[in-house]
Amino acid sequence: MSQTLHFFIEDSLLYAEEFFSGLGKITRFKGREVTADEIKDADFLLTRSTTKVNENLLNKCTKLQFVGTATAGYNHIDADYLASVNIPWLPASGCNADAVCDYVLSSAFNLANKYGFELKEKKIGIVGVGQIGSRLVKRFGALGCEVVEYDPVRAESDPSYTSSEFEQILECDLITCHVPYVKTGKHATHHLFNLDTLNKLKPRTILINACRGEVVNNKELLTAFEQGIDLRVVLDVFENEPQIELGLLPYLEFGTPHIAGHSLEGKARGTEILYKLICERLNLPVEIKLEDLLPSMALDHMVVTDNYKLSQRQYRALINLVYDIRNDDIDFRMGLAQNSESFDRLRKEYSIRRELTSLNLTCDQSLFKTFTDLGFKTKLK
Structure with a gap:
């Protein structure tokens, strides 16, 4: 140069x-x-x-x-x-996709443990099958779940992709949202879940929103709860942040201050993606890799016994070893209890966590694909 x-x-x-x-x-x-x-x-x-x-x-x-x-x-x-x-x-498209997937998995496994059901027996609805949603298709598929995909925008641009109807999503046991905010138009996502759609969900449906707060009508969600609706809701994003609807908190299974994508890997991967883009623009070789810069975890390697069949509880323990949403939920509620206007501060001061990719698992062929699809860094014995 x-x-x-x-x-x-x-x-x-x-x-x-x-x-x-x-x-x-x-x-x-x-x-x-x-x-x-x-x-x-x-x-x-x-x-x-x-x-x-x-x-x-x-x-x-x-x-x-x-x-x-x-x-x-x-x-x-x-x-x-x-x-x-x-x-x-x-x-930096997709830089925090794995972090959001970890957030959804931790939510799902902890709720399955709390309410005593097997995830593999549940039908999973994924609203938005882009960078995050496509990874979740693979992760829930690895658990043996039936997965329903809803992404009409992708279906219109990709002839090889077929989207389910939204009515099929409303029949699912667990619904997780990963769409951009689109206020108007044919495929608007503004208040996709409102009093009408919420009342169409089955009792005890799990609804997770980790994309944009406006996808779920917060006031009508609160109304539904006050009217006695039986839903299990996880919100990482809220309408009108940072002035959120505090009345929702007692009804939520888990609440967090817009941090689903806030992992060390996710933030650093954003920098790496820009580095690669700029190297390409300048016609320079890519010489630096993120994996060479990241610190090791205190426990970064585990060996799984040959031919061992893991239970759902053991999968949950592995995921929670890296990220346990329950801790963030406690911090969120305590922070807002001390200062109801502390949403921004809680988000800004959030302790960056690690991703499942930071835990190296060594296993035999019988578990290799499952661990890999769940998001762990996996090595064959």
């Missing part, structure tokens, strides 16, 4: 120095405080969701080549403005 490239990188991107210091000069900035003058010399701008990327921020940039966000979501990016000034941009 004939001249030194200047990377302006939000201070919350993990491992940025390790990935980008060999490509150019790095300047860190605070997402909520950054100004147009501060980043005017940027060749590359790398952010997370706290940086609002729009004309006000970029109007003094004269040589900006690329904007990247190390997040799967991109509501903070003014895509129309970037297109109007011919600045390419990309999100």
Whole structure:
């Protein structure tokens, strides 16, 4: 490269120095405080969701080549403005998908233990079969569950994919939502679950929302609970965050402050994805791997006995060893009890957890595929 490239990188991107210091000069900035003058010399701008990327921020940039966000979501990016000034941009699609899947699995296994049922006997409905939903299809399939997929948008764009009808989702025993927020139109997801649809669910249906708060009408969900509906609901996202409907908390099985995707691997993977994208743009080899940077867990390797048949309780113990949603639920309720307006603080101060991929399992052929499909890092004996 004939001249030194200047990377302006939000201070919350993990491992940025390790990935980008060999490509150019790095300047860190605070997402909520950054100004147009501060980043005017940027060749590359790398952010997370706290940086609002729009004309006000970029109007003094004269040589900006690329904007990247190390997040799967991109509501903070003014895509129309970037297109109007011919600045390419990309999100880190799928960076936290495994973390969200871990969240859903921990919810499902802990509720199965609490209420005494076998997951493999339940019908699972997955609303939105993209980066997260497709992984969950594999994970629940590994447990022997019948899985119903609902993604009409994907069906329209992919002739090889067939979506179930939404009415089939409403017949499932466990429903988990992983769709973007679409307010209007043919496939709107705004209030997909409202008083009408909630009342169509079977008693004791498990409903998990770990995508966008507006997918579930929170006020009508509270009304349904107050009217005596028998549902088991897990919410990681709420309408009107951070001013959430506190009246829901006593009715929820688990509640958390929008942290389903907040794992060390998920955050760091966002940085790695941007590194690979930029290497591709600069026609440079990818020389750094995330797996070489991540720390080991205190217990990072287990060996499973040959021909051992694990019970559901043992699978739950393995998952909870890495991530147990019950702890986050307790912290959430305690935090809000101390200060009802602490949602943002609880999210910001959340202790980053690890993913199932951080636990290495050595096993024989009989368990290899199941462990791999569940999300563990697996090695054959």
